[in-house]
Amino acid sequence: MRKPSGFLISQRIASFGHALAGIHAFVKSQPNAWIHLFVAVIVVISGFLLQVTLVEWSLLIFAITLVLVSEALNTSIEYLCDLVSPGHHPLIKKSKDIAAGAVLISAIGAATIGGIIFLPYILARLTG
């Protein structure tokens, strides 16, 4: 339902509340979200321990955000698919599989970024 256009501070606050409710629903309903958050915590702790640079922090935060955002969008698409077609449908399968593929792509990218950043630090510690 469209609301009247224009900037209303109460509407902006309500929209922010809806977004927070979405994050809450995502984290509460998705075991995958907990796995991503757990990995994110490990990455942040490793970043502090290895004292990565500001640019490296930016890349690590970007990678964490990318994975969480793709998982949240995947979850949203799954809910929509389940509403639109509770029964089996080949296009729903394509839609869900492509959304899951997007999560996998982002996770591979994030793992690559993590490897590129952390491996030199780990190797330096092991050899030095």
Ligand SMILES: Nc1ncnc2c1ncn2[C@@H]1O[C@H](COP(=O)(O)OP(=O)(O)OP(=O)(O)O)[C@@H](O)[C@H]1O
């Ligand atoms: N309504 C549907 N119509 C057609 N295929 C579907 C439907 N629901 C799920 N599938 C397909 O069945 C397979 C298993 O889906 P399901 O969501 O149970 O497992 P999943 O991909 O491991 O998801 P998750 O771990 O996020 O719950 C996937 O290939 C998915 O695309």
